Amino acid sequence: MSEREMEFYLGNQYIYVSHYESTLRASRIPRHVERERAFAVVVPPLFEELARTRRDLVRLARELAHRGIDVVRFDYRGTGLSAGVFEEFTMEGAREQLEEVMDYCRDQGATRIHLIGARFGGYLALSNLIFSRTPCDNVVAWEPTTDLALHIEDLFREEASSQTTMFGFEKRTKAEIVANLKSSGVAMIAGYRLSMRAYQELVGSPVLRFDVLRKVSDKFQLIFSDGKTAFDPAATAKEILGDEHANA
């Protein structure tokens, strides 16, 4: 397996991309992978979940690449190692960057693209499957967020907790933060400078409801942690690739 990082430019915007190229010998590539050149794109979480899951997603990418799947990871503009500041992050931008990465995979010869989305990335991946004009072939959603308004609520809770720890009380309430967001166009929440546009996009995003997901139920799988077992990239890779290819 070889890894290479590169810079993607969308207009004059730079996003960080890392491509884990599989160099598995042809005889050891699982049959269903060999017939087609499968790529997996890791669609990352947001906020501090990005840092907390990063190592696990890197290990998973390497494990999948060892098993014959090219894996591409990226960071949304203003997050992770991509250029810009967090207030430049938008939902529209995130979708666009995901599509751009998928186009890169097709340029590299991908005939099938699987999205592995963690948390917010799970939402984006499932949204791509359901709503995109050039959707992926299937999704593995790792503890996906299905309601982004609730996801933002978690950020406000973290902010409230941080303030209470620091000051003994909530110095700025959610209402005050949102009012500041509306008046100035940006507000700091739990260390992240969120733009009004991103806030509106996130809270206004459709909930991924069961009746919508059911229509594509043959094209996605869900992974949940039990909260007790340490992450095992090999086991997770086997789970993703399917039992019959467990020993690839």
Add this chain to the structure above:
Amino acid sequence: MRTLSFTSPRGTRNKGVLFEPKGQDVSSLGFIFLPGSSLGTIAVHRLGIEIAQLLAEAGHPVYLFDHAGTGESEGAQPAGTHDSGSFVPETLAAVDILQKHTGSSRTALIGHCDGAVTSAYAGARHPSVKGLLLMNLPMTLGVAPVSDLDDLFRGRSHYRTLARILGDRLKGKGVPPGTSNANFNARLITDIERSVADGKSVSVVFGDRDPDLPRFEEFRVKHLPPSLTVRVLKDTSDAYMTEESQSLLFREISRFAHGLS
């Protein structure tokens, strides 16, 4: 910014990003930011990235990298902890890489939490490190005789420090209630002393809401050189989660960089 990797002394490939100033005279002073946790460069709401952007805008090249086994880097984490100096060899290699790729002749290390410990150790050992900004030094302060002897036998302490501790005890300088009796980090003291003695600029930054601040103040009075610069930022925790605290921190970093330039 661009990706920049290097092979560590242990043979692992460490990945990072280099922030290079554009369209202006590039300073001969480069910076490396060392994050505190094992979560890598982007942890703590990308604090390292924002600091790098701030310094790059001021004309300084900045390198951020992930230690082995963290973030993007390969391999397993080194055995041991920041306290035991496990991350120092990679850090020293990173200083060389930064200078090689940017032509900078001097480097300053900015470390956050455990990264401040590694910065202190590494800074004392690299001749071209000229400045250290130690943010929120984690306090592992212990003066229980039993644990000190244990530290001594395990090579984590030394006679001079023990003599000082015992002398303080005899003089009645007690340990504040609630102080941890964990291993005493004598190496941190000696390396900070060494950097100060070598003429390096050493500053410590704490937030007034950081729970470690009281213990640091005690530690500082007893063990650190009086010439050490210490700044305590108002209404600031160790995570710099608010607009105001980040603004204060960035101002402090700019002041530190300006003083070294």
